[in-house]
Amino acid sequence: MGSTNNNKKKKVTFDDIAKYTGFSKTTISRYFNSPDSLTLDNQEIISNALVDLDYKENKVARILANGKTEFIGVIVPNLQNHYYSEMLNRILQTYGRYGYKFLVFVGNEQEETERQYIQELLAYNIEGLIVMSFTLPSRELAKLPIPVVTIEREDRYVSSVNTDNYMGGVQAASLLARHNCEILIHINTTDTTPERPAYGRIRGFLDICEEKKLNHRLIYVSQSDIFEEMQESLYTVFQELDTVYSGMKKGIFVSGDTRANIFLNLLIRKYGSLPDDYRIVGFDDSPISREAVIPISTVGQQIEKMAYEAVSILVEQMEDRKKRRPVLSQEPVHRVLAPILIRRETTETGEETKK
Amino acid sequence: MGSTNNNKKKKVTFDDIAKYTGFSKTTISRYFNSPDSLTLDNQEIISNALVDLDYKENKVARILANGKTEFIGVIVPNLQNHYYSEMLNRILQTYGRYGYKFLVFVGNEQEETERQYIQELLAYNIEGLIVMSFTLPSRELAKLPIPVVTIEREDRYVSSVNTDNYMGGVQAASLLARHNCEILIHINTTDTTPERPAYGRIRGFLDICEEKKLNHRLIYVSQSDIFEEMQESLYTVFQELDTVYSGMKKGIFVSGDTRANIFLNLLIRKYGSLPDDYRIVGFDDSPISREAVIPISTVGQQIEKMAYEAVSILVEQMEDRKKRRPVLSQEPVHRVLAPILIRRETTETGEETKK
DNA sequence: TTGTACGCGTTATCAC
DNA sequence: GTGATAACGCGTACAA
Numbered sequence: 076m077g078s079t080n081n082n083k084k085k086k087v088t089f090d091d092i093a094k095y096t097g098f099s100k101t102t103i104s105r106y107f108n109s110p111d112s113l114t115l116d117n118q119e120i121i122s123n124a125l126v127d128l129d130y131k132e133n134k135v136a137r138i139l140a141n142g143k144t145e146f147i148g149v150i151v152p153n154l155q156n157h158y159y160s161e162m163l164n165r166i167l168q169t170y171g172r173y174g175y176k177f178l179v180f181v182g183n184e185q186e187e188t189e190r191q192y193i194q195e196l197l198a199y200n201i202e203g204l205i206v207m208s209f210t211l212p213s214r215e216l217a218k219l220p221i222p223v224v225t226i227e228r229e230d231r232y233v234s235s236v237n238t239d240n241y242m243g244g245v246q247a248a249s250l251l252a253r254h255n256c257e258i259l260i261h262i263n264t265t266d267t268t269p270e271r272p273a274y275g276r277i278r279g280f281l282d283i284c285e286e287k288k289l290n291h292r293l294i295y296v297s298q299s300d301i302f303e304e305m306q307e308s309l310y311t312v313f314q315e316l317d318t319v320y321s322g323m324k325k326g327i328f329v330s331g332d333t334r335a336n337i338f339l340n341l342l343i344r345k346y347g348s349l350p351d352d353y354r355i356v357g358f359d360d361s362p363i364s365r366e367a368v369i370p371i372s373t374v375g376q377q378i379e380k381m382a383y384e385a386v387s388i389l390v391e392q393m394e395d396r397k398k399r400r401p402v403l404s405q406e407p408v409h410r411v412l413a414p415i416l417i418r419r420e421t422t423e424t425g426e427e428t429k430k
Numbered sequence: 431m432g433s434t435n436n437n438k439k440k441k442v443t444f445d446d447i448a449k450y451t452g453f454s455k456t457t458i459s460r461y462f463n464s465p466d467s468l469t470l471d472n473q474e475i476i477s478n479a480l481v482d483l484d485y486k487e488n489k490v491a492r493i494l495a496n497g498k499t500e501f502i503g504v505i506v507p508n509l510q511n512h513y514y515s516e517m518l519n520r521i522l523q524t525y526g527r528y529g530y531k532f533l534v535f536v537g538n539e540q541e542e543t544e545r546q547y548i549q550e551l552l553a554y555n556i557e558g559l560i561v562m563s564f565t566l567p568s569r570e571l572a573k574l575p576i577p578v579v580t581i582e583r584e585d586r587y588v589s590s591v592n593t594d595n596y597m598g599g600v601q602a603a604s605l606l607a608r609h610n611c612e613i614l615i616h617i618n619t620t621d622t623t624p625e626r627p628a629y630g631r632i633r634g635f636l637d638i639c640e641e642k643k644l645n646h647r648l649i650y651v652s653q654s655d656i657f658e659e660m661q662e663s664l665y666t667v668f669q670e671l672d673t674v675y676s677g678m679k680k681g682i683f684v685s686g687d688t689r690a691n692i693f694l695n696l697l698i699r700k701y702g703s704l705p706d707d708y709r710i711v712g713f714d715d716s717p718i719s720r721e722a723v724i725p726i727s728t729v730g731q732q733i734e735k736m737a738y739e740a741v742s743i744l745v746e747q748m749e750d751r752k753k754r755r756p757v758l759s760q761e762p763v764h765r766v767l768a769p770i771l772i773r774r775e776t777t778e779t780g781e782e783t784k785k
Numbered sequence: 786t787t788g789t790a791c792g793c794g795t796t797a798t799c800a801c
Numbered sequence: 802g803t804g805a806t807a808a809c810g811c812g813t814a815c816a817a
Contacts, residue, residue, distance in 0.1 A: 347702030
């Protein structure tokens with residue numbers, strides 16, 4: 076019956092609406108882009124026509140005409156790691172605020188494929204790019220014809236958002252020191268090179284130890300995303316620490332909650348509970364730190380805020396680019412967010428120094 | 431020096447290439463879409479021109495001209511839940527195989543916003559849609575002008591990919607039965623209604639219990655994504671079970687590894703290890719099941735396969751739609767994948783029935 | 786306030 | 802094998 080349901084076939088365009096209402100295409104276009112320039116009556120007429128004809132907007136055509144895609148590209152190393160999936164989550168949620176849509180690629184660590192991802196993204200005229208993978212150097216990213224913001228990676232030549240990892244290391248070491256640990260041990264992975272923001276954790280840890288003249292030690296385990304491999308390498312470390320520092324109060328700062336949890340579990344399985352001479356602090360505030368048998372103290376990154384900042388910086392730079400003709404090569408801005416120390420049972424149990 | 435680096439401004443188009451080479455736009459287009467129709471010499475000429483001019487393809491224009499966006503929309507309830515982030519991960523990775531790009535929205539459970547997401551997606555001419563959120567009924571999804579595939583949700587009127595939850599329930603119950611548990615207990619959440627695939631877990635559990643005439647019980651805890659709330663409700667359950675069934679061998683099948691882990695931790699914190707009269711099976715094979723103090727036996731979904739199947743079904747239906755003019759209303763296809771029982775320490779420890 | 790005419794960059798349809 | 806020319810659907814000077 077109704078005029079609706081002209082199932083399948085040609086979609087309704089401005090032309091159709093124009094004919095239907097007697098206006099010109101231009102007026103229809105204006106109805107969407109600056110409705111105020113039409114009389115209220117005419118707005119009403121068009122508005123009705125839209126429902127009568129069941130009009131659906133076509134953003135592709137709009138893009139071709141005005142160049143604005145409202146697309147932001149995202150390259151994330153993986154989504155297994157909670158840190159990345161949560162970051163992506165928060166990035167996607169900025170849609171409500173900014174309206175930008177995201178084209179997401181999961182980077183598989185190969186330079187060439189990642190370059191292809193970027194080409195593909197550019198082919199869709201993305202207006203900005205958020206990079207979390209660390210495959211391509213910022214030197215290269217900076218040459219792209221669009222604004223780029225990186226998150227928690229090498230960022231010399233591009234804008235970025237990072238956690239203050241140094242402060243994280245300081246917080247962790249300080250907390251352990253406050254608990255009168257006699258030996259502070261920091262466990263990190265071999266891939267944490269000085270270029271990466273995460274290296275700050277090591278510096279912070281060391282600085283505090285030296286400043287307070289604390290007995291300390293730095294242990295590197297080989298990087299791996301395979302759980303069993305992490306278990307293996309940490310088992311060796313655990314065995315050694317448990318015997319060598321037997322009797323001493325040990326403060327363990329493990330870079331990464333997954334590894335902190337593994338270490339904790341080794342203790343629990345050996346002793347049935349967390350021994351008094353162990354204190355543990357992880358990093359990231361990932362779910363596992365909260366869900367562990369003994370909830371793990373940890374240094375949390377402000378993921379939601381970081382995501383928001385990243386998009387915010389990008390949006391600003393993208394807007395800029397739309398205005399000024401003589402695009403002044405923008406200085407990269409680097410935003411650094413404080414980590415948040417979260418105290419849980421692996422440090423707050425038992426006695427503590429009276430401040 | 432070089433002719434490259436015409437920094438900023440107008441991008442190179444087919445027209446430029448045409449002028450540069452002396453061919454027409456059409457020929458340039460053909461070079462990309464059916465190179466065979468050109469002489470090798472001419473291919474070479476154009477190929478060189480492309481690098482000389484540093485041409486970048488513009489997919490937006492191509493879309494407008496031929497209608498194919500190579501976009502697939504995805505609506506996922508959240509990304510906190512590992513199940514969803516991993517599913518998204520696998521979906522994104524099909525890019526390598528099919529070349530489709532994904533526009534992802536995180537559904538916030540509000541019907542109206544979700545409808546807006548879909549409208550926005552349609553405005554970008556997505557060719558297909560994958561739905562994991564369960565806000566909108568399949569009846570409504572089926573009316574969309576594009577193919578839709580749902581994953582693990584109500585799917586009466588649309589194509590879908592699901593795990594065989596019934597078999598999952600059967601596997602879990604059977605495993606616990608094999609361990610001579612004297613009382614089988616299934617803990618599930620109040621939102622698991624019969625329309626949801628996950629309800630099959632309950633049916634499978636019950637059927638096995640009745641078939642084998644096993645003492646059993648079904649316990650519902652209130653649904654919540656807040657960890658502390660889960661802990662609270664499970665603490666109550668734990669207290670009761672631990673006293674009421676004291677002395678009996680208890681087989682606990684918890685729907686969801688996060689909750690299974692909470693239950694396990696309650697045991698460990700009370701007894702220091704997993705008591706012999708407890709056997710636990712979770713569901714989902716999420717990281718926590720592996721990372722728990724005592725690795726938890728669980729029923730795993732074949733996430734990678736499900737993601738692949740979903741995209742695969744979608745691609746097939748999208749291709750279909752491009753060919754046949756008289757688009758015969760496709761019958762929904764429902765693909766069901768077997769779950770995989772993963773035995774870990776929460777069941778495999780201690781004695782077991784000799785087959 | 787409203788309309789005309791053209792441009793956006795590619796593909797499709799015919800011709801040659 | 803190659804080339805004109807008309808779509809594709811919308812935005813935007815410029816005019817009226």
